[in-house]
Amino acid sequence: MVLGRQKPNVLVTGTPGTGKTSTASLLAEAAHLRHINVGELVKEKHLHDGWDPDLLCHILNEDLLCDELEERMKSGGNIVDYHGCEFFPERWFDLVVVLQTDNSILYDRLMNRGYSGQKLQSNLECEIFQVIREEAEESYRRDIIKVMPSNTIEDMSNNVEALKAWVASWVAPLES
Template identity: 40%
Template sequence: MRKQPNIIITGTPGVGKTVHSEQIAQDTGLKHLAINQVAKERDCFDGYDEERGSWIIDEDKLLDAIEDEVKQGGYIIDWHACDLFPKSWIDLVVVLRCPSTEIYHDRLSARGYSAAKIEENLDAEIFGMLLEEAREAFDEEIVVELESENTEQIDSNCARIATWVESWRKNRAEQGDSDDEDSS
């Protein structure tokens, strides 16, 4: 039984996954696992998509590369997809959203994305594709949708998730204590 939870912070590019993940890691002591960085460091690529201007991740290789660590718990997994991770690894899935198309468009433009890439991501955000993916891949009670358009929302979201982590830890500790009592 894990003593620390694993959380996925997901959403379309530019919704604030990394900002949230770094703050939550600082607030809770969990480790930030930025999947793009892990894929680079551990050579988990299966080619390059010229049209999108991004690397194609070999999901099987990626899962093999992080399995031993993540199974032990204590990770915030920061990535735009969540359905590849086994249910048994994950305790909470946070889907960040940016409902204002103007704010979202400006964020993507500031990143230098092409018009086609901006349009693709705007469509994914408008239609809630990653939220739907999360709800299909994980039990409904562990999937949470949070808005991430401004600093106040980010601060509130991070505080809410940190409170959840503390509650999870307390519940696990209490379960461990009752298991110890049961075996006496």
């Protein structure tokens, strides 16, 4: 018998500024999982095809990223933090968390991050039109998706508590 993962893999996704990195790092600590900040990994390991001067971000090389992560994902116990989700293998994840933030709150967070013009606008629209939520619903089974509000610090601590409890009760599926 081949042993599958003994700890779950969780994807934390959502529009930039919704709180993925803050939530994922708190959860990683609380639930003893490894936080993988995809944006940073892509920069660090050059898993990109250069810089997009219009979108002001790296052009992700999805194949390089997935190859880089495959072994770690097989062994389980990861929290993957990224603002996209459709190109990851579906089999990687036991839970997909979509964080959502009200528009005026997100606006302030992105302004604080120094976003402006087209970049600010397109991220706000991404959230208004629930682009990431739809992407998640098109890519993963509905019963593994949790959509969670991330407006306040209280939301964040409620989310971390709920997710920590989910991790604690997760049972590895039997392999045939």
